[in-house]
Amino acid sequence: MAEHDSSQYYVPAQSPWPIVGAVALFMIAVGAGNLVAHLSRTGEPGWGRYVLIAGIVTILAMMFGWFRDQIKESRAGLHNEQLGVSYRQGMSWFIFSEVMFFAAFFGALFYARMISVPWLGGAGNNEMTNVVLWPQFEAIWPLVTTPDGTQTQAMGYMGLPLINTIILLLSSITIHFAHVGLEQNKRKQLFWMLFVTVLLGCVFLFLQVEEYIHAYQDLGLKLDSGVYGNTFYLLTGFHGMHVTLGTLFLIVMLFRIRAGHFTVDNHFAFQSSVWYWHFVDVVWLCLFVFVYVL
Amino acid sequence: MTTVTTANESATPQEHEHHGPEKGIKRWLYTTNHKDIGSLYLWFAFIMFLTGGAMAMVIRAELFQPGLQIVEPHFFNQMTTVHGLIMVFGAVMPAFTGLANWMIPMMIGAPDMALPRMNNLSFWILPFAFAILLASLFVEGGGPAFGWTFYAPLSTTYSGDSTALFVFSVHIMGISSIMGAINVIVTIWNMRAPGMTWMKMPLFVWTWFITAFLLIAVMPVLAGAVTMVLTDKFFGTSFFDAAGGGDPVMFQHIFWFFGHPEVYIMILPAFGIISTIVPTFSRKKLFGYASMVYATASIALLSFVVWAHHMFTTGMPVYAELFFMYCTMLISVPTGVKVFNWVATMWKGAISYEVPMMFSVAFIILFTFGGFSGLMLAITPVDFQYHDTYFVVAHFHYVLVTGAIFSLIAATYYWLPKWTGVMYDIGLAKAHFWCSLISVNVLFFPMHFVGLAGMPRRIPDYSVQFADWNQIISLGGFAFGLSQFIFLALLIKACRKQGEPVDAKVWDGAEGLEWEVESPAPYHTFTKPPKID
Structure with a gap:
């Protein structure tokens, strides 16, 4: 079994990023679902594309923010x-x-x-x-x-x-x-x-x-x-x-x-x-x- | 602010320099606490259980009499489909994940899950995924109506536009499951307290470890399957269309390569729960701990080579039919090991029948019953007769309702005092048990009869010869559905802390680290690893 640094456990603090990520995935799923269905029925992309793009932008922002926090914590030696x-x-x-x-x-x-x-x-x-x-x-x-x-x-x-x-x-x-x-x-x-x-x-x-x-x-x-x-x-x-x-x-x-x-x-x-x-x-x-x- | 916990004298810390839960909605949205996230999972699963249950009530109401009375056939199909999807992905799996979140860190002496923020993301995806799935029922053309197994060409050629929403919601719930499983497996591997060696782990931890492996292995295959359904339906591919060189049966192979391990994902943690509860109330150590671990692992490995027993009637070559028949029957060996071990644990034990034990004993008997009907279905020539009848419905509801769901209820009655700090209303709990036990058998047992007599599943109408039994089945169904409101009332009372306060060790025969922390379990447990001998 792995060797533990048993003197100290680390639990990260609360973070807003996970819920942002969940909302982003929601937008991606709804947007992509609408886009695909609309595209195949009418040949035109519907409103879904805007939701999809917003979702992708949000998830990129989430990754940026989440990883930035993580990097800060890591470099602070936490x-x-x-x-x-x-x-x-x-x-x-x-x-x-x-x-x-x-x-x-x-x-x-x-x-x-x-x-x-x-x-x-x-x-x-x-x-x-x-x-x-x-x-x-x-x-x-x-x-x-x-x-x-x-x-x-x-x-x-x-x-x-x-x-x-x-x-x-x-x-x-x-x-x-x-x-x-x-x-x-x-x-x-x-x-x-x-x-x-x-x-x-x-x-x-x-x-x-x-x-x-x-x-x-x-x-x-x-x-x-x-x-x-x-x-x-x-x-x-x-x-x-x-x-x-x-x-x-x-x-x-x-x-x-x-x-x-x-x-x-x-x-x-x-x-x-x-x-x-x-x-x-x-x-x-x-x-x-x-x-x-x- | 980041919490760094430092060494503390006490192994069961009472008060600390670190802060408790935040106030208000932010606590639940931003949380990294395994107990908060466990509670979220459990409540979500319970709400989904009631939602999926309501759909089952629609199904039983329609089937109360032959002929079409209440709903349109297309809506009936949506109900069977979404009932299955919700119960599998929305109720049983998140409930087990909730238990894993609550209990595994406490059982192995860890401060929290290994990756607490990802843990929060895993949970919060689920309400959104199921919002999409449920909303798809209201779009033009209706929601998914192809059965929870979404066989092609039902889900490709003959499905509505909402299939796209279905596909993407399955994708994101798969992401949630995979992240949840990674978290569990890494927690168990890397966060055990010193001295908590592999073969000292509680069986619930062991079964979840193996379940998590199954999840990581097969949820991506499900993602692949829904992706191919999406491209077949919307982008002109022909994976499941013989005209383009594909094969609808290929869908079934890919789906059941996911689907069969999936049924063990829904039952292995249940085995872990029963293996925890039975020793407690028999006041004996679990009989054959090591064999339980090996049996669990064998079931998991065998689950990868039995998938085509769902497809005996598709016209596979005979050698394939035989291979899958023998492998399937082989699974009954490790499963039998488990059942015998539970019985041997009870043998000559000082048994007392508290509510968790009542549900556990019911589990052992009724799950075994479902296992036997599974063995019947595993016999290829016999399956030709049973295939797609109510016999199959009876079989998998015995293993899932009186199996997985009963184990979840047993687990709730077992650990609820630890979560809330108060003993729940035992009178209500016993009422819940007896009502559920009787009604669930009235509900599912006669399905064997109508199934053997040839009543097909997933059809809103049936021949009049099945009418009597179907009325009885429906009455059992309504009774079982209503019984769950007793459970809801009990849970609300317990969560509002109405009841006698309990000690750290709620059950006198209980063993394990979770019983060494006070009840209710403090917000942070084991900030310093406990010593395990």
């Missing part, structure tokens, strides 16, 4: 070692929950590839499924022709996806050296290695957008192009959102390093940003293998 352990464990479990979120979509991908598409093609004892429903349907992956005849083209792994893989792998290395820099108190190495990581993250996101444009315009690979397009966009899209958040996280770390934050033994926020970055990297590797290569 936190103890036990709280540091709690933070690290909390972050680890959060990342585990993110892994399970992606697992749902990987599960959908594997199910489509190994079960639903082969069965529609008549595999196993499902010959009549094929004959009765869509006799002309052939089960191949990537699914470029769906049972109801939607056509698309597959995204190869050469070119942009491969370049992006190399970029993310590189960024995992640079962020590792930034971490090493912090641990050895080499602030310059820390800053510049992190700076390069942020740049690589931005390049990755830029190329991802390019890839989407290429997919939509040249390949006709769209979000609604059957289950191949669905899994492609939801997996890469949610990954892209996580890279965006991770990049923002790292940018905040850059500012904090500039402000002289973090010491050799007190750098939870930085450490968790590194963990998070490695996590999006690992997700990408799985994506690259299962969505693009295989």
